[in-house]
Amino acid sequence: MQHAVSTGLIFDWDPMWFSGVLFVLTYLVILSDRINRAIVALLSASLMIIGGLLTQQAAMRGVDFNTLGLLTGMMVIVAITRRTGVFQFLAVWSAKHVGADPWGILVMLVLVTAVLSAMLDNVTTVLLIVPVTLLISEALRMDPYPFLFAEIFASNIGGAATLIGDPPNIMIGSAVNLSFNDFLINLGPAVVIVLIVNLLLFYLIWGRNMHAKLEDRQRVLNYNEREAITDFPLLWRSLAVLGLVLIGFTMAHHLNLQPASIAMGGAALLLLLDNFSRKADDQSRSIHASFSEVEWVTIFFFLGLFIVVHGVESTGLLAMLADYVLAWTQGDSSITAMAILWGSAVASALIDNIPFVAATIPLIKSMAPTFGGPEGLMPLWWSLALGSCLGGNGSLIGASANLIVAGFAERSGHPISFLRFMLGAFPLMILSILISSVYIFVRYL
Amino acid sequence: MTARLVMDPYPSVLHKDETIAKGVELLMEHRYRNIPVVDDRGCYQGIFGVNCLLRLVLPKAVLLERGLTTVPFVSDSLRDLRIRLKEVEDKPVTFCITHNVPVVAPDTPLVETLLTLYRTHTSLPVVDPDSGCLLGVISYWDVGAKILEQEI
Numbered sequence: 001m002q003h004a005v006s007t008g009l010i011f012d013w014d015p016m017w018f019s020g021v022l023f024v025l026t027y028l029v030i031l032s033d034r035i036n037r038a039i040v041a042l043l044s045a046s047l048m049i050i051g052g053l054l055t056q057q058a059a060m061r062g063v064d065f066n067t068l069g070l071l072t073g074m075m076v077i078v079a080i081t082r083r084t085g086v087f088q089f090l091a092v093w094s095a096k097h098v099g100a101d102p103w104g105i106l107v108m109l110v111l112v113t114a115v116l117s118a119m120l121d122n123v124t125t126v127l128l129i130v131p132v133t134l135l136i137s138e139a140l141r142m143d144p145y146p147f148l149f150a151e152i153f154a155s156n157i158g159g160a161a162t163l164i165g166d167p168p169n170i171m172i173g174s175a176v177n178l179s180f181n182d183f184l185i186n187l188g189p190a191v192v193i194v195l196i197v198n199l200l201l202f203y204l205i206w207g208r209n210m211h212a213k214l215e216d217r218q219r220v221l222n223y224n225e226r227e228a229i230t231d232f233p234l235l236w237r238s239l240a241v242l243g244l245v246l247i248g249f250t251m252a253h254h255l256n257l258q259p260a261s262i263a264m265g266g267a268a269l270l271l272l273l274d275n276f277s278r279k280a281d282d283q284s285r286s287i288h289a290s291f292s293e294v295e296w297v298t299i300f301f302f303l304g305l306f307i308v309v310h311g312v313e314s315t316g317l318l319a320m321l322a323d324y325v326l327a328w329t330q331g332d333s334s335i336t337a338m339a340i341l342w343g344s345a346v347a348s349a350l351i352d353n354i355p356f357v358a359a360t361i362p363l364i365k366s367m368a369p370t371f372g373g374p375e376g377l378m379p380l381w382w383s384l385a386l387g388s389c390l391g392g393n394g395s396l397i398g399a400s401a402n403l404i405v406a407g408f409a410e411r412s413g414h415p416i417s418f419l420r421f422m423l424g425a426f427p428l429m430i431l432s433i434l435i436s437s438v439y440i441f442v443r444y445l
Numbered sequence: 446m447t448a449r450l451v452m453d454p455y456p457s458v459l460h461k462d463e464t465i466a467k468g469v470e471l472l473m474e475h476r477y478r479n480i481p482v483v484d485d486r487g488c489y490q491g492i493f494g495v496n497c498l499l500r501l502v503l504p505k506a507v508l509l510e511r512g513l514t515t516v517p518f519v520s521d522s523l524r525d526l527r528i529r530l531k532e533v534e535d536k537p538v539t540f541c542i543t544h545n546v547p548v549v550a551p552d553t554p555l556v557e558t559l560l561t562l563y564r565t566h567t568s569l570p571v572v573d574p575d576s577g578c579l580l581g582v583i584s585y586w587d588v589g590a591k592i593l594e595q596e597i
Binding site: 085127135228413 | 504511515516517520
């Protein structure tokens with residue numbers, strides 16, 4: 001599928017070679033972690049245009065503004081909501097609800113993390129929950145490792161359940177026009193099963209031996225969760241807007257709205273509710289503060305990446321790769337789905353899953369004729385979503401959320417070693433993918 | 446007119462091997478905000494001060510960068526804080542010294558020195574740039590006294 005987007009490559013280079021080499025170099029530099037990934041993606045995108053592979057207009061057509069809008073809108077909503085202290089409230093309330101029993105706390109924090117990851121996104125969730133977790137484990141005089149390990153798993157598993165839970169799902173949903181409900185109905189059951197199985201394993205690994213002294217548990221029980229709420233009026237406004245946005249996501253198809261419109265609309269409404277009573281000067285400061293909470297590095301990384309992948313796609317290279325994959329799987333949907341599930345899981349455990357998914361989406365799209373049109377691709381999309389989200393649990397660098405937890409752990413004096421994490425996490429990730437394989441096979445193949 | 450003119454050349458110091466208990470005792474006894482820490486050769490190692498003390502008694506998790514911005518729900522008692530301090534009292538002061546306080550060289554111009562003092566909000570160590578040795582400390586009180594003794 002060759003698109004006529006090129007204005008003529010410099011030095012008469014072969015477009016497929018040029019885009020392929022640039023694409024591989026981009027991934028290698030991102031993988032090396034030597035240069036910020038947003039810089040790499042933007043530079044590579046610029047080279048696609050300056051090199052003559054894409055015109056600026058063609059490059060912009062490759063950018064998925066639905067993904068960017070959804071991410072930005074949700075980041076603004078969460079940035080305002082977090083100021084209310086509601087997330088600390090939830091974590092402390094959960095810990096007290098189980099009498100500050102360590103295993104009970106782990107279960108509750110896993111559930112809170114998984115649900116919040118599904119409703120917000122997993123990176124934001126761990127940013128909000130992990131500091132409270134460290135506080136609680138310190139009060140209990142316990143090693144925070146089991147809690148942090150379990151939260152990493154919960155964030156990636158919970159994030160797999162919905163359209164907005166994990167960046168790969170946002171990208172897949174946007175590219176294929178899948179709704180919030182599509183993800184929840186198709187991936188929700190698998191996520192629940194995987195979460196329960198992992199909780200059972202956490203119990204066998206740590207839960208049986210998690211004990212804290214009565215005096216230390218009392219310290220946690222003395223926490224007053226209501227004091228965590230610092231702004232009740234803003235809390236009600238934030239929850240109302242968040243509720244509206246979630247309803248909007250579930251009814252998006254009926255309303256004929258894209259997720260980005262709903263998220264950006266919610267963000268604008270919450271900004272209004274947060275600022276309408278302020279003076280003009282205060283409004284500027286407040287809005288500036290809210291916008292500064294948006295992770296612009298991630299947004300610009302996506303922007304550059306979309307252009308790079310679009311450039312590669314325009315040369316027909318990804319379609320050619322898809323043909324190779326189909327030749328290898330002999331066009332069998334079961335084998336192809338399993339290859340995508342396991343391939344994306346292992347790849348996501350070892351490299352950043354965002355660029356991997358960005359490149360795989362057009363590859364899967366070009367398989368449509370083999371599987372009888374877009375409907376025949378659905379098992380492949382669910383395989384990609386489960387593989388890339390759950391695969392992130394395989395190593396400490398498998399997902400952004402993992403790195404954030406590791407950063408907190410290190411700063412609190414409890415560093416998580418890459419090897420220790422991987423030795424425990426990789427087998428559990430493989431088990432999750434085994435469960436997902438059975439799920440995909442039974443339900444779709 | 447340089448930093449040397451307004452520094453106290455005989456400040457109280459802590460040796461890097463002295464314990465946190467000793468450092469806290471000095472802080473409390475003299476109501477110091479900061480005490481420079483030096484090694485065997487008198488080379489400057491960092492600052493042990495009241496902020497170090499607070500850092501030791503607060504839960505570690507509340508001090509995390511990008512972590513909790515407020516913790517009104519935590520209800521630790523004075524006894525809890527004392528227990529935290531007790532746990533680290535026997536560790537050397539280097540366990541929690543800070544390197545965030547800027548230092549000045551003895552030949553730093555006077556106004557530049559005072560501007561640094563104004564911006565830092567705490568006493569400044571004066572350090573020999575070649576040997577790294579602590580030569581003295583400049584406090585608000587030393588500077589104030591030197592200014593007031595000038596006849597005009």
